[in-house]
Amino acid sequence: MNRILIPVALATFVGGLMVLAFSQRPWAPRQDVQQPIPFSHRIHAGVNKIPCQYCHEYARRSQTSGVPPVQRCVGCHGDALFGGLKPVTRPWTDHSQPPFEIRWNRVYTLPDFVRFTHQPHIWAGVACQECHGPVEEMDRIEPVHEINMGFCLDCHQKRGATQDCFVCHH
Amino acid sequence: MSEGLSRRSFLKIASAAGAAAAIPGCEPAGRQIIPYVVPDENMIPGVPSFYATTCTECGAGCGVVARVREGRVIKLEGNPKDPIGQGALCARGQASLQGLYNPDRLAHPFVRGDDGRLRRISWDVATRALIGRLSTAAKAGKDRVAYLARPQGPTLDKIAGLWLSAWNSSKAVFHEPLANSVARQAAQDCFGRGDAPVYHLDQAEALISFGADFIETWESPIELARQYAAFRTPKERRGKLTIGRAAYVGPRMNLTAAKCDDWVGVKPGHEAAIAMSVLYVLVRQGWISPNSGFDIATLKSFVDGYDPDAVSQQTGVPAETIVRLGQMFGQAEGAVALAGTEDKETHVAAYVLNAVTGNLGKTVAFLAGSPPSPLSPQADLDGLIAAMNQKQIEVLVIAGSNPIYAMSPAAKFNDALRQVPFVVWCGLVPDETADKAHLLLPIHHPLEAWRDSAPRAGVSGLGQPVMQPVFESRDLGDVILDSARAAGADSKTVPWQTMADAVNAGFQQLQKQLGDKNKPEDFFAQALRDGGVFADAKAADVKFNPAVFQNKPKPPGAGPDLALAVYPHIFLYDGRGADKPWLQEIPEPVDQIVWDSWAEIHPDTAKALGIAANEMIELQTDQGTVAVSALVSEHVRSGVIAMPLGQGHTSYGRYAKGRGANAFAVLAPGARSAAVKVHATGRKSALVSPLYSEDMMGRNIVEAMSIEDLARGVAPESETVPGPYEMYAPFKYPTHKWGMTIDVNACTGCSACVAACYAENNLAVIGKEGCADGRIMSWMRIERFTPPKEQADKAPLMYITPMLCQQCEHAPCEPVCPVFAAYHTEEGINGQNYNRCVGTRYCENNCPYKVRRFNWYKPEWPAPLHLQLNPDVTVRGAGVMEKCTFCIQRIVSVEIDAKTGDRKLRDSEIVPACAQACPTRAISFGDMNDQQSEMMRRRKDNQLRTYRVFNAEFNTLPAITYLREIYHEKGRA
Amino acid sequence: MSEVRLVASFADEERCVHTIERLREAQVRPQVFSPIPSEKIIDALYERPSFVRSWVLAGGIFGALSGFALTLGTSYEWNLNAGGKPIASIPAYLIIVFELMILCGGIAGVAGFFFTSRMPVTEPLAGYNAHFSADRFGLVVSCDEAESARLEALLKEGGADEVTREPV
């Protein structure tokens, strides 16, 4: 019976270590995010072919890509600016929230010790989809890739971008 | 700021972002995103926007630029356009952020009930209460309302006056506890004008300061420190490589004295005698400038009785020292004498010294059209107190000043205040005065308010709100204007609706004066961008009034055998800085004490009085008694006890309350010194200092060389590295190799760099106990060593240098790290990955410079202090090692900017926080690969002076090169 | 023909060894039990030393090689500069190599021991008794009825305290 016992013990120990090692991911993108509005990227980016940076306008200038201001939505959805709203945008005015204050739920989060900046990636010609997946086919945003250091590094290696730790961790 | 965004939701975002930053690396950032309704054009989330404004921490009125991220100010930087600060900002300026975000700030209006307890009320109730009281008072008769404040810019002060007159009163008193008003009185006597001169130390060759500590707190420290650095920079004068020769006459060796060639320790009150005696030497030697137009005879009679021997008998200062000062001053081409004492004689003597040597208008200049002093004469204050005592004042509005704390007990302000039925306190953090007030109004921090400033002729600063108010505060100006309108003031008397209008109006007037042809709004917009309007002012030609010579100062006599000399703390100043944790935690540069106040006693005096170090002693003057612990130190003249102001608060927030003692309590009104008796209590109360030894033990941490050697071209033998002994092929740094050059000679030890580092890099403040355990978190410290006595002739008075991570190419900390948390970047920086660090602390053990800091506990920022955290810098958690990164976040952002705009990096485009803050520009940063960079040129131009700390011992190849301190060899004056 | 098993127990090592030699001459290979590691007994039975040697050698070599592979491989995967030391700092890595050599060699040795001596076993071998781990040397010979008598005599005169005969 020792023939079984010892290997089993060893296996569990090593396995435990591995699990411990690989399960360091409290920041993984969240799969099951419900948004306050049934907003569909498929309709906007897919069907109507609205370029990503039309709404996420800061991406090329800043760390964050930016969530479109309500003004931008109203630009198309409002008949006249702030006039009657089309049915699809009614939920904005629900009573649980102050008018026009939408609280989107984050899908992609990064830990505090990672300094990701959209700007250089956009300018390096990285397509949004390379990290965020085929957004134009999604109604509700679901992460395709696990955004972890390995994922970043692969791409940086492929593109010969810097692999200096300090660029992202400071 | 963003109109579309409600303040509430702004705070939500801000706090969300703040919270995310404040949780060290264990939790993702805020889970919700709230977009703008209408985006703000001036602002891109994630990109800082900069707003020019002015600093109000002291009278100097430097311009600052506020770095704003997502609607919160995260850093203050000097405004390069401003002629006074010229882009530098002192520690106190940096720390005014913590005044803005202070967790103890008054969040709402409060009213004091009959039971003495404070009750929270709404602004409407508050204003109604105020106006009700005011109207009753106004009806009761004239001058029943009074306004006691610190000067807060011409416009606000003017509005206050108008408002008072609307309430049928004129009792506006503008008071500064440490105002240098004697200088103005002296100027009045000597030149018949009531303003203080501006100085050009950089154009002088010799300097004597009579108690004017211009590096720490006197007048305009940043500007004067900058000039002094130029004054001390080796340059050709009369065909000879020299540096300016400086002497400081005063009871305590402060930073100014430490940077001079001579510190002449005198008892407080003897400065005048020394000055007169120096004048005596000049007169006797005939070193009187012919075109100064003085009649030698009058001068002779004026200085009669001040021959060095007599003076030296009274003051104990050796006669030859005085003669030496005289020679140095008289023979110099361009000399300047400064006076910073509270007695007028010294100032007069100093003016005479400057005048007779023909330096008026050269090194000392009165400017044409300088603004009138914002301060009220002492008489007004006395009058106010008298009126209060006679129950004539029914409503007293106190704004931004703390008389209960900062007035001599002899003024009896406390009793007077009790006679006032309704005291209104307007301010930020409730202080001792607020405890006595009946109505407490939270007003905007200067960074939230509109304001202007007129520190001197030609400089009109413009301050704008740089962020939404953090608390439910209101602009003092608006409060006053509202109540003035309530008093029925019509649009003629008070033509402005808000403070903003008033300031704007002020600038339109200014435009008219300047005859500027632009559209008013353009003019104002430009002023907003520049942080004010800066025109150069001409020097007025002044006539010396010989009447001064009639009343010559009386000889001082020996003075008390034990004198108390009180001086403003470099950071806490008159106590207003005590509520800011940074200022409490940064060690006072000369004595290196934190979170406390102390009494400096010379070892001999201490021996004579039987006082041990760290012993609680009671200082008793005719005004009162304070208990403070003793610091036995050579930095004070024997027979004198020196004590800093600033501590000893009984209120004023968690950081200030109950630390040290308040020196105002033993001073007569207006005095800064007194005869004192000392009682040793025998109780110990340890002063906390992060420094262990004053002795450098002959190690080359700070190096110096004499100007004589420099002129001769002889470098002192030091760093003798036997060639590059490389065992392995050195690494290549193809893109950049960041490095720093630090001019120790220029460094004044003012610690602005340290404060800037705290602000920029989210350094934790750990409090007195933490410091006592040796766990201070500052990435950069001011090293201060005193040369051993036997070497005193061949050394500066004090070795002072900034010490930070040397970013060694052979970093000893790196190879010992088991997990590559410490490693070398591709750009030659010694990187530290907080998230990889497991906390073996091996790196700090192996660091020869001891500049790595370990997080012993989880750092904490009581809300809303966390709003100040820099979102570009990770907040480190417990168990992680951290250190200086050359402000990598700034490097990276500029590099990204350059890459995306595909351009090359410009030299000195990247400026670390410390270099940016440094008033004397002692620190320069650049690329060691680029031989033409300003940083490298500085090294090459001063080849003889360069040295690298510990490189000879450990071959660490630091990326920081220091330039040696320059001193005059003693006995060669 | 039916098999029988003779179990002889000796108090004295010398006698036991002597008997073993006699048995070998008689072309009989006894199964020996001994409470102590007896060189003599082993020499009497075997010419060549144990195979465990080669196990250890293999283990050691493997360890050393894997040591090199690990250190060099990982260094070159991320050629990080630590204090200007070369990416492949062989002198430093030799320590890892050494330790891994010892580790693998040692483990291989023990593994080799278990393998070559068919351990662990769960049930006692034929003829074993508690004395053989304490104070008696045991010889077990299996033979067929016919020559059992001869062998028993041989064991007896070899100096066995007692010889028991068990049917198989």
Place this chain on the structure above:
Amino acid sequence: MAAAAQTTGVSAPTFTDIDRQVRRVLEPGGLQFWAWICFCAFFICVAGALWTNQVYSGLGVTGLTQPTMWAIYITDFVFWVGIAHSGTLISAILFLFRTRWRTAVYRAAETMTVFAVLTAGLFPIIHLGRPWFFYWLAPYPNQRSLQPDFRSPLVWDFFAISTYLTISSLFLFMGLMPDVANARDAARGWRKTFYSLLSMGWQGTDRQWRNFSMAYLLLAGFAAPLVISVHSVVSWDFAMTQVPGWHSTIFAPYFVAGAIFSGVAMVLTLLIPMRKIMGLEELITPWHLDNLAKVILLTSLIISYSYVCESFIVWYSQDAFELMTFHQRYFGPQGYLFWMMVACNCVIPLLLFSPRVRISTAWLFIIALFVNVGMWLERFVIIEGSLATNTEPSQWRFYHPSVTEIFITVGSFAWFLMLFSLFARFMPIISMTELKEGIQWLREALRDNYRRAA
């Protein structure tokens, strides 16, 4: 001794005597035994609680300060690793030299080794700032493809210590097998199953013995250089740095000698009470203790020499930093620690020159205790003192231990003693097989006793 004489008489002990005496130890322990175990367990719990608190609130609960980043924890680590070494010395190196007196004591020493390493292994984790990431020191496949820096002495440590633990446990386990088999055959009930599991079916067949001897020999052959390497590596934690007072090439041999020194002292501290309590006077005879004492004496002289040598080198180099550090070490605020250490390590052991001291168990015990204290102090003085008086005079600061650190240290002793006592109660703490193998030496030893007793 006299008592022993009556029981066995001068007639030499036989295999059966040995079995009888050792097996008697394995009988169920009495109340005192379990009381002692609980006593230890209590201190372990206290230490555990304090450590939990330390993990939760950060290393601030220790007395560590800015320059003195290492102190008691690392001292304990080095101390326990050092303790371990003598075990391997006695069990492996002396085995290779076929030293006679080793047989009776080596099992105890070997056991001590394993548990000492177990204890030592805790401290690197305890002293970490973020102990939950300790496994980052080990190479393992991960998505970041980040690995430890094999240049770091701490990683060497990790490998050296884990190898040492593995090898010495295997070594102990191998040696145990025949004895456990012996115990198995004598035992009943759950003990029988327990021993049969551990003995792995050992029956002492010729094949088993043949491979056993070879494997055991080679393991010993590996353990010998390993033991030298391990403490050298530990010493390099210090010698590889640039800290004045640490940066010295003498450290490796000096630490190894110190390790043996402290280890043998610890063996004595354990054996002397054990042989009394468990009545093993006849197997562990004064002759054995005498030999151990001689080892202590020798190593004591070696480290005294090292101290002198170290100081001489410093004086000879005239390096300002080193000179100041050593001046502080001798005459600084904590100089008394150094002189206590000298007394314990260099002076007191000199008593062992006298044979009467060497055979008196009481004396030996006391001296051994002093040596333990002394060697702990040595590590503390080197580690804390050198850090406190570092290259930057402005950054000096002396360290004062906190309650947490003290109790965790106490806990480590409790933990070690508990493990050892349990082992001694449930495992043959004396190698029966090897005693039997060298029984004639034991007989000599006993005769020699009576000669002395007479």
